[in-house]
Amino acid sequence: MHTTQITNNTPATRNDAWGFWGTMRGHAATAWPLAIAAIAEATDESLDAARAFHDSREGRHFADDVNNGLHAGQTLDAAVGSATSRWMRWTISRDTSRKYGIPRGLPFLQGMVIHSGIAEDASAD
Numbered sequence: 001m002h003t004t005q006i007t008n009n010t011p012a013t014r015n016d017a018w019g020f021w022g023t024m025r026g027h028a029a030t031a032w033p034l035a036i037a038a039i040a041e042a043t044d045e046s047l048d049a050a051r052a053f054h055d056s057r058e059g060r061h062f063a064d065d066v067n068n069g070l071h072a073g074q075t076l077d078a079a080v081g082s083a084t085s086r087w088m089r090w091t092i093s094r095d096t097s098r099k100y101g102i103p104r105g106l107p108f109l110q111g112m113v114i115h116s117g118i119a120e121d122a123s124a125d
Contacts, residue, residue: 010036011051020054023063031066031076038084043110049117056119058112062087084109 010033013021020035021028032054039050053059062083069079087109097104102111 009047011047013051013055015055015059018060019056020059020063023060024066027067027070027076031063031080034077034080035062035066035084038080039109039113042084042088043107043113045110045113045117049113052116052120053113056112056116058116087112 013019013028013032016022016028021032024031035054036047036050039045039053040047043050054062065083065086066076066079069082070076074082088107090108092102092104092106092108092111094104096102096108096111100111100115102115
């Protein structure tokens with residue numbers, strides 16, 4: 001697994017109205033690099049794939065989970081970490097596998113990050 005650090009190489013959002021960024025509102029600028037790094041590290045995927053995930057519909061749901069942690073009194077870093085761990089414990093179901101072509105049983109977060117990166121690449125062609 002590679003180690004991801006928060007750097008100036010963190011890709012910028014392409015969906016500031018919705019996705020993770022739009023859902024995090026006032027916390028977005030601080031939460032974005034933390035979440036990008038946490039997702040890339042946990043899934044062993046690229047920063048660009050993590051960005052594609054965060055800009056997606058699933059990124060909005062991930063932000064909802066982070067916001068739930070904040071409302072429960074967690075720090076931003078802890079809320080991102082808790083959401084990341086929870087999403088990695090979930091697995092791809094049979095229905096999700098059929099819908100997206102992601103192998104059943106793969107950690108949900110990893111599957112969605114991979115899917116988001118592939119979908120973005122396919123739309124660029």
